[in-house]
Amino acid sequence: xxxxxxxxxxxxxxxxxxxxxxxxxxxxxxxxxxxxxxxxxxxxxxxxxxxxxxxxxxxxxxxxxxxxxxxxxxxxxxxxxxxxxxxxxxxxxxxxxxxxxxxxxxxxxxxxx
Amino acid sequence: xxxxxxxxxxxxxxxxxxxxxxxxxxxxxxxxxxxxxxxxxxxxxxxxxxxxxxxxxxxxxxxxxxxxxxxxxxxxxxxxxxxxxxxxxxxxxxxxxxxxxxxxxxxxxxxxxxxxx
Numbered sequence: 001x002x003x004x005x006x007x008x009x010x011x012x013x014x015x016x017x018x019x020x021x022x023x024x025x026x027x028x029x030x031x032x033x034x035x036x037x038x039x040x041x042x043x044x045x046x047x048x049x050x051x052x053x054x055x056x057x058x059x060x061x062x063x064x065x066x067x068x069x070x071x072x073x074x075x076x077x078x079x080x081x082x083x084x085x086x087x088x089x090x091x092x093x094x095x096x097x098x099x100x101x102x103x104x105x106x107x108x109x110x111x112x113x
Numbered sequence: 114x115x116x117x118x119x120x121x122x123x124x125x126x127x128x129x130x131x132x133x134x135x136x137x138x139x140x141x142x143x144x145x146x147x148x149x150x151x152x153x154x155x156x157x158x159x160x161x162x163x164x165x166x167x168x169x170x171x172x173x174x175x176x177x178x179x180x181x182x183x184x185x186x187x188x189x190x191x192x193x194x195x196x197x198x199x200x201x202x203x204x205x206x207x208x209x210x211x212x213x214x215x216x217x218x219x220x221x222x223x224x225x226x227x228x229x230x
Binding site for chain 1: 147154155156157158159162206210218219220221222223224226
């Protein structure tokens with residue numbers, strides 16, 4: 001059974017600081033996704049990582065994937081208040097047209113001014 | 114980008130009644146849609162995979178007779194919570210699958226918050 005764990009579960013950080021959220025998964029996967037969820041809202045897609053060593057960046061967020069270590073990271077650079085949200089990683093299994101997502105536990109990020 | 118809608122966004126019902134939630138892909142056809150459930154402050158759990166024109170595939174522990182899924186067209190899937198009870202109160206999110214090598218992804222609906230009194 002695939003298990004996806006994130007840490008930390010809760011993160012409170014000051015504006016301007018850097019931090020990393022970790023996502024570990026237990027079995028081989030095809031793809032790794034990162035999503036953002038604001039309170040009471042659905043998911044916003046941030047990144048999809050397709051292969052070992054993949055790195056993607058958008059603004060202050062950068063995601064990477066190490067399939068050998070079964071680890072993905074979401075790095076936040078010079079955090080701003082707007083980044084406060086819950087972040088989920090999700091592991092995709094199954095081929096094209098048949099992919100299932102298993103979500104991580106989520107990391108609730110609070111940026112303090 | 115692909116847009117997925119859900120209706121209603123919020124519903125409150127009495128215990129014992131049935132509630133239908135619609136999930137529509139607005140600008141694309143989706144042969145596969147997924148239904149998730151999210152309890153407060155928890156992660157999303159996949160409930161079932163809905164394929165157009167065929168029976169849904171339910172995840173282990175999800176009662177198929179309680180959570181009826183119909184995917185009658187390439188743009189619409191429905192989830193009916195039958196004989197709802199307070200423990201069914203949750204945030205239900207659907208997603209629609211957009212395929213294509215390298216662009217494979219799921220687009221999520223805005224969610225439906227169900228409260229059973």
